[in-house]
Amino acid sequence: MSVPQLQVLLVEDEPAQREVLAYNLEAEGYAVRRAENGEEAMMLIKEALPDLVILDWMMPLMSGIEVCRQIKTRSETRNIPVIMLSARSEEVDAVRGLDTGADDYVVKPYNLRELMARVRTQLRRARPAASGETLQFADIVLNPETHRVTRGTSELKLGPTEYRLLLTFLEKPGRVFSRDQLLDRVWGQDIYVDTRTVDVHIARLRKALAGQGGDDPIRTVRGAGYALG
Template identity: 85%
Template sequence: MPVTQLQVLLVEDEPAQREVLAYNLEAEGYAVRRAENGEEAMLMIAEAPPDLIILDWMMPLMSGIEVCRQVKSRSETRGIPVIMLSARSEEVDAVRGLDTGADDYVIKPYNLRELMARVRTQLRRAHPSASGEVLKFGDISLDAQSHRVTRAGAELKLGPTEYRLLVTLLEKPGRVFSRDQLLDHVWGRDIYVDTRTVDVHIARLRKVLTAQGGDDPIRTVRGTGYALG
């Protein structure tokens, strides 16, 4: 089973633009969820945080600026990259959008190829394994292209679930992941798995990582979840 498909939440109230952009995102291999307004977007984010948000500024019920402000003010969602789309081309508007926490600001009408490149850039920063980079933490190294994992130079044999768990933890060292977040990242948002399953696979991952006598790099945060380091 491959690493879970990256999820993009597209928030755009204009149907034609929404569908054209969704088509191009899906052609790039992303799973796309659509929202027509800011309030619907906030409900979808609370239900299942996406890997990236593409957000129109001018929308009914709740503006893109307010959605961005709320996303970036919450610890559980502030790490999600946000690309703001706007017909407002004044420099002061771009500054306001970025000051609210947007990671990028794109002026309408935009070039689709350029926008797709910006999407790839933001997802690469948030999920370096998606671009085949080598992830490292201490003496642990994971080559996302070859799926080879080593510790202190010795190759480790991980099952597919333990591999995906390690990828998730290595991408955000120090970040505490709840069991539900790990379920979303590793098993996928549409698959029901009991949270106790996470504990079982974390134990298996720990066993492999410490088989050669190294310290356990995974920290248990009581009542919350797990973190690397």
């Protein structure tokens, strides 16, 4: 019952820099998707929401500033952390990048170890379970290190899929996840599973959570998906 692998979208138009950075990210255990321009980046984000975007400022077709602006103005993507990379070292440029919504701004040429540290910091904020933090919503508590789930004073017995579903919901209480987004995050992007399978496992999770007489905390959002709370 492992924590779902963290997904990083790397947007960099310079092939050598893109591959070096992707290699180092994958060595850290992240799943990396690559884009060489802003338009490709937005297409990949629509296909599957990443946990983090590393974004070059100067790119053809669509600048990193515009990509960041679009990410941060859309309700389904605004909470995705963005680290912007730029050769522009003037303070006014950093301020402009951060004002657009970027969560961090790194000047090229950057130190890889420092950049990896910044990546870990942003991912801890976005996906706290990945760093072993206990998650809680109301009386539901999940400990990712021991894989124990309790509700009130009772320990819950969850299957691996139900555990990953609950973990996903607990990391973002209130956020509505579509069935496709849950498939990508819980089952993985490279595995084909019918979207109706999500409904089956949601029903099992609800049964387990309500087994001790508690209310059903999972909300069905008609035409959109599911949310916790």
